[in-house]
Amino acid sequence: MxxxxxxxxxxxxxxxxxxxxxxxxxxxxxxxxxxxxxxxxxxxxQGVLFRLRDEIPLRHRILLAVIGVASIFVFWLLAATLWSSGNVLVPTPLAAWKAFIDYWQSGELSTDLWASLVRVAEGYALSMAVGIVLGVAIGSFRSVEAFWESPIGFLRYIPATALTPLFLLWLGIDETPKIALIIAGTVFYNILMIADVTRAVPRELITASYTLGASRLRVLTRVILPHSLPGIIDVGRINLAAAWLMLVVAELLAAQNGLGYRLVQLQRFHQVDGMFAILLIFAVIGICSDLALRGLRTLVAPWARP
Amino acid sequence: MTEPAVTGTGTGTRAAPKLVLDNVVKDFSTRRRKTVRAIDGIDIEVGDGEIVCLVGASGCGKSTLLNIVAGLEQPTSGRVTIDGETIVGPGPDRGMVFQSYSLYPWRTVSENVAFGLECIGMPRKDRAERVQELLGIIGLARFADNHPKELSGGMRQRVAIARALAPEPDILLLDEPFGALDAQTRRAMQEFLLLVWQRTRATILFVTHDIEEAILLATRIYVLSSHPGRIVEEITVPFGANRGPSVLRDPRFLDLRDEIQELLTTQVER
Structure with a gap:
């Protein structure tokens, strides 16, 4: 320029x-x-495509995105033709799509999808609730931080998936251990990341509020919370992927329904096309929830739009 | 804030002290268990309806001093009183404006100004009236429903001043409020503050490192030394309450400026 x-x-x-x-x-x-x-x-x-941290023209952006998505399918097709038989069996995109339609029309998709969605929703809602309460408290009060920092720092290095056998032993094989696993796999990330979001509230904003006569409770509810809200939604969006990870682990081991359970069933009968369909369903759910949470963020905190 | 009907003439004569700092000392402990004296033996009086300026180079602890008056920090020793009452914590009777933009980004201009009024529990209707009045004073009535990020730097600081004035504080504390603004905006804001002061007769304690700003605005100036902050001079500014930007060309203005410059330079060299 x-x-x-x-x-x-x-x-x-x-x-x-x-x-x-x-x-x-x-x-x-x-x-x-x-x-x-x-x-x-x-x-x-400098060329137009590789300027460090600089914008590229919109046309290039769209083109690159299209090429990116298309290359996945090209790669998939290539793999499907290369490994069309034998041990490493890769279905064509069309076969996966047909399996998806069958899955849908059999009515099993809605049962499994609903079962999995409810588990993630329950587990992750609890995890976020704990994350918000503890995270905001840790980010706001040094005393709470001092109390929780070491226990959380210790516990969060236990791989949550390693708790699966224990939870199944303790809690049986119904819904409770699955929800417990989702909480265990996400709550520490939620707490620590929300605490960071809360710490990012500018000090001047808090001191200015005091000089305007605000009590500590008012600063917490009217200053720290609204300022942290968009960041909390971002944390929720990022860690949702971990919730689905834990769900699948739980469903793979012990479940009567759900997308993860279906994956194991299909594996038993070597129905690779159906397995691919489920993988794509996970991806679509992920993209949809991501977009929904981004929308929620701009809806509740339009002032924080980047 | 008091009504425009003022006791006394305001020019040169000092009203009854409102804010009194009596031998205030503040020590900070560093990491190596040493204590550093930030400010030392500060005696300051601010009369009702005065604008008093603290001038000093960086490191003179002037912001610390203001934080102590605001109740955000406690002095190591000494007493700070307003109308004879000791300050133990922050409160709406001492409104403060910071250098950085401390507006609430999720609130509109009028909601920002209303924050302090919500804190003191003023009914919604009275609140709206008071906000309207203040937005008129700062000349931003048109921007009542805009968010801070839609305003310029100078406009944001005007909102911050209105917000601090809203709960009718006994004293307004300004911590280099125009320090982050460009030169033209800063001059405009100085005249704006002068106007606000002439209209509201608020008592103002003002911290700056800009000597001309201090002389233009203040009825009295305390010049502070650095490391530790001590008062080296107290100067009564000879211009009356109804002064305007024309004092910038007054020969006494230039003399005063040189005198303070001299004081600060010897401080730096020391």
Whole structure:
């Protein structure tokens, strides 16, 4: 953008000082490394695609996104033709789509989808509730932080998936252990990340509120919470993926329905096309919830739009 | 804030002290268990309806001093009183404006100004009236429903001043409120503050490192030394309450400016 303003006037400026006039390749005998690429220009021109942290034209953005998605399908098709039989069986996208339609029309999809959605919703809602209460408290009060920091720092390094056998042993094989697993796998991330969001409330905002006569409770509810709200929604959006991870682990091991359970059933009968259909369902659920939470963020906190 | 009917003439004569700082000392402990004296033996009086300015180079603890008056920090020793009552914590009787924009980004301009009124439990209807009045004073009535990010830096600081004035504080504390603004906006804001002061007759304690700003606005100036912050001079500014930007060309203004500059320079060299 500023390139043009920096163009030197030809034949003027310090570069013609040697007197030869013709040579403007920067061939300074005292400093031969000082070469410029082209005559009649200064500075390095940057291509449009790889400028560090810089915007690219909208057309390029759309094009690259389309190519990105298309390449997944190309890769998939390629794999499907290469490994169309034997142990490593890859179904074509069409076969996966047909399996999806069958799954849908059999009515099993809605049962499984609903079972899985309810488990994630219950478990993750509880996890977020705990995360918000503890996270905001840790981010706001040094005393709460001092109390919880070490226990959480210790516990969160236990892989949540390692708790699966224990939870099944303790809680049986109905809904409780699945929900417990989803909580165990997400709650520590939620707490710590929400605490960080709360710590990001500017100090001036809090002190200014005090000088306006706000009590600590009012600062907490009218200043810290509203300021943290968009960040909390972001945390919820990011960690939702971990909730689905824990759900599938739980359903793979012990369940009577659900998307993860169906995956194991299909595996038993080598129905790879159906398995692929379920993988894609997970991806679609993920994209939908991501978009929904982004929408919620702009709805409740339009002031925080980047 | 008091009504425009003022006791006394306001020019030069000092009203009964409202804010009194008596031998205030503040020490900070550093990581190596050393204590550093930030401010030392500060005696300040601010009369009702005065604008008093604290001028000093960075490191003179002037912000610390203001935080102590606001009740955000406690002095190591000494007493701070308003109308004879000791300050133990922050309250709406001491409104404060910071250098950085401390507006609530999710609230509109009028909701920002109303925050302090909500805190003191003013009914909604009275609140709306008071906000309307203040937005008129700061000249931003048109922007009542805008959010802070839609305003310029100078406009945001005007909102911050209105917000601090809303609960009718006994004293308004300003911590380099125009420090982050460009030169033109800063000059406009200084005249704006002068106007607000002339209309409301609020008592104002003002911290700045800008000497001209101090002389233009203040009825009295305390010049502070650095490391530790001590008062080296107390100066009564000879311009009356009805002054305007024309005092910038007054020869006494220039003399005063040189005098304070001299005081601060010797402080730096010391």
């Amino acid at each position: 500023t390139d043009t303003s920096l163009q030197p006037v030809p034949g003027s400026g310090p570069r013609t000082r040697s007197g030869t006039g013709a040579s403007n390749l920067g061939d300074d005998p005292a400093a031969p490394w000082r070469r410029t690429a082209k005559s009649g220009s200064r500075g390095r021109k």
